[in-house]
Amino acid sequence: MKQVRDRRxxxxxxxxxxxxxxxxxxxxxxxTKPEPAFIRRPIxxxxxxxxxxxxxxxxxxxxxxxxxxxxxxNGRKLEQYGPYRIERPEGQAIWQPALAGSEWARADxxxxxDTDEEGMGRWRxxxxxxxxxxxxxxDGVDYLGRFTSFRHVGVFPEQGSHWDHMAGLIRGAGRPVKxxxxxxxxxxxxxxxxxxxAEVTHVDASKxxxxxxxxxxxxARLQDKPxxxxxxxAMKFVEREERRGSRYxxxxxxxxxxxxxxxxxxxQLFEHLPAMADICREILTPKPLAVVLTAYSIRSSFFxxxxxxRDTFAGMGxxxxxxELIIREKSAGRALSTSLFSRWVAA
Numbered sequence: 047m048k049q050v051r052d053r054r055x056x057x058x059x060x061x062x063x064x065x066x067x068x069x070x071x072x073x074x075x076x077x078t079k080p081e082p083a084f085i086r087r088p089i090x091x092x093x094x095x096x097x098x099x100x101x102x103x104x105x106x107x108x109x110x111x112x113x114x115x116x117x118x119x120n121g122r123k124l125e126q127y128g129p130y131r132i133e134r135p136e137g138q139a140i141w142q143p144a145l146a147g148s149e150w151a152r153a154d155x156x157x158x159x160d161t162d163e164e165g166m167g168r169w170r171x172x173x174x175x176x177x178x179x180x181x182x183x184x185d186g187v188d189y190l191g192r193f194t195s196f197r198h199v200g201v202f203p204e205q206g207s208h209w210d211h212m213a214g215l216i217r218g219a220g221r222p223v224k225x226x227x228x229x230x231x232x233x234x235x236x237x238x239x240x241x242x243x244a245e246v247t248h249v250d251a252s253k254x255x256x257x258x259x260x261x262x263x264x265x266a267r268l269q270d271k272p273x274x275x276x277x278x279x280a281m282k283f284v285e286r287e288e289r290r291g292s293r294y295x296x297x298x299x300x301x302x303x304x305x306x307x308x309x310x311x312x313x314q315l316f317e318h319l320p321a322m323a324d325i326c327r328e329i330l331t332p333k334p335l336a337v338v339l340t341a342y343s344i345r346s347s348f349f350x351x352x353x354x355x356r357d358t359f360a361g362m363g364x365x366x367x368x369x370e371l372i373i374r375e376k377s378a379g380r381a382l383s384t385s386l387f388s389r390w391v392a393a
Contacts, residue, residue, distance in 0.1 A: 086321070087321040087324065087325070089320055089321060089324050091357060091360075092327075092357060092358065092359070092360035092361055093360065093361055094360045094361020094362070095360065095361065095363075096356045096357070096360050097356055097359050097360070097362065097363060097364045097365050097366045097390060098364070098365040098366070099352070099356060099365065099366050099367075099368075100365060100366075100367045100368075101348070101349075101352055101367065101368045101369055102348065102368065102369040102370070103367045103368060103369035104369050104370055104372055104381075105204075105207035105208070105369065105370070105371050105372070105387070106207070106372050106373075106374050106381070107203050107204050107206050107207060107371075107372070107373050107374065108374045109126075109374065109376045112127075112128060112182065112183050112184060113125070113126065113127060113128075113182075113203045114126040114376050115373045115374070115375045115376060115382060116131065116145070116149070116375075116376050116377060117143050117144055117145040117149065117150070117375065117376070117377040117378075118136055118139040118141070118143065118375055118377075118380065118382055119139050119141050119142045119143035119144070120139065120142065120143060121135060121136060121137060121139055121140070122134070122135060122136055122139060122143075122150075123135075123136035123139055123382065124143075124145070124149070124150055124153060127180075127182060127191050127199055127201075128180060128181060128182045128183070128191060129180065130154045130155060130176070130180060130191070131152055131153045131154050131155075132153060132154065132155045132156075132157075132199065133150060133153040133155070133156040133157065134156075134157045134197050135157065135197060136382070138382060138383060139382065141380065143377075144375075144377040144378035144380075145377050151172070153172060154171065154172070154173060154176060155169050155170070155171055155176060155193060156169070156170045156171075156172060157169055157170075157197040158170050168195075169193045176193070178192055178193055179191060179192045179193075181265070182201065184201070184206060184209065184234060184238065185206075185209070185210070185213075185238070186241075187234065187237050187238055187241055187266050187268075188262075188265045188266045188267070189201065189232065189233075189234050189237065189262040189265060189266060190232075190258070190261055190262055190265060192258065200231075200232045200258065201232065201234055202384070203373060204371040204372065204373050204384040204385065205234075205235065205300075205340070205371070207371060208235070208298070208338055208340070208371075208387070208389075209234070209235055209238045211336075211338075211389075212225070212235070212238065212239060212296060212298070212336070212338070213238055213239070213241075213242045215296065215335045215336055215391075216239060216242045216243060216244045216296070216335075217242055217243070219295070219335060222243075222244075222245065223239075223243070223244045223245070223295045223296065223335065224244065224245045224246075224247070224293070224294045224295050224296075224331070225239040225244045225245070225246045225247070225294065225295065225296045225297075225298070226246075226247050226249070226284075226287075226294040226296070226297045226298070226329070227239070227246060227247065227248045227249065227298045228249050228280045228283070228284070228297065228298065228299040228300070228301070228322075229249070229250060229280055229299060229300045229301055229302070230248040230249055230250045230255075230259065230298075231250060231252075231255050231259070231300075232255055232258045232259050232262055233248055233258070233259030233260075233262050233263065233273075233275075234262065235298055236248040236259065236273055237262060237263060237266050237268055237273075239296070240268055240271035240272065240273050241266070241268060241271070244296070245272040246271075246272065246273045246274070247273075247274045247276065247294070248273055248274065248275050248276065249276045249278055249280050249283050250276075250277060250280075251277065251278065251279050251280065251305075251306070251307045251308045252277070252308075253277050253308070256275050256276075256277045259275060260275060277308060278307070278308065279307030279308060279309065279311045280299070280301070280307075280322070281307075281311070281313065281318060281321070281322055281325075282307065282311065284322060284325045284326065284329060285325060287325075287329050288325050288328050288329055292329060293329055293330060293331040293332075294329055294330060294331065294334075295330070295331050295333070295334050295335045296334070296335050296336050296337070296338075297326045297329070297330070297336075297337045297338070298338045298340075299322065299326065299337075299338070299339055299340075300339075300340040300341075300342075301313065301315055301318075301319060301322065301341070302315065302342070302343075303315045303341075303342070303343050303344050315341070315344060316344075316346075319351075319354070320354060320358075323337075323339070323354060323355065323358045324358060326358075327358050327359060327362075333392070334392055335391070335392055336389055336390060336391045336392065337355075337359070337389065337390045338387070338389040339351055339355060339387060339388050339389065340371070340385050340386070340387045341385060341386045341387070342384070342385045342386075344386070346386070347386075348368045348369055348370060348386040348387070348388065349368075351368065351386060351387075351388040352366060352368035352388045354388070355368070355388040355389070355390050358390075359390045362390075362392075363392070363393045364390055364391055364392045364393045365390070365391050365393070366388060366389070366390050366391075367388070367389055367391065368386075368387065368388035368389075369386075369387065370383050370384075370385065370386055370387070371383070371384050371385045371386075371387055372384065
């Protein structure tokens, strides 16, 4: 159930309900009449010792040849995505820009309009018209950037820390690894996992996102890799996988604060996240590697999801690491926080 989000450049805008949230593109394929809410899953507190803990953990993405946060301030951010310099809103950038206005004026694309107040946002191209898509790369994996109407471009660079960590676990496992990527969006995490040898199941509720992910698979020349692309509500999918006895070694889930599945299923993070985390534990293999949770645009501390993850994985050993994902700015070295995360890693 990669539900609609409001802040990450996918359908999150409508999923999370706020233009300040990290948004994905609106789910035009979702019906207007919602299905009934999920059946409430009874959750018994797990017995056994809580996993060890490390916190706070700050996972940082530094500027590189593929992506850089050039500057930020006054509610905006200036980024380099491959060949393009892009200016977009950023509510957390409450400080002043470090670079002169002339540097910002060099932007190739500027997002204008507020998605809440003015409907679909717009891109302005100050120097010359640009195509809808352009080639990007992460650690050798090719994918498409795209100018979307909700100001996002199809990738969240801060997630690179999780992708690299996951790739290391897969390489070091010395055995076949199955990865489940819930709320998978445009599939970069799935491609990274498949590229290092994992068998991947990618789930997102948006047909548009799944189509984009398939384009990325072709661009990355990974058509021969075992990736299942599934357009479905994430909660319904994991419930069915539990009934089927399907098992995974690594699970990534990045749910919106609020969203809808392809049949209008309503998702509320604080209401439904405990059940999803509980099911994720149930569908792990006997020798799992990790479960990674990322949360955007929620009114909470990472301590909340940290406590949830420790309780969920009680009795399984390992360690729960929690904190924030940040991007290090190139101009003045400031840290831009993008999201909270908590991950359980086996011993």
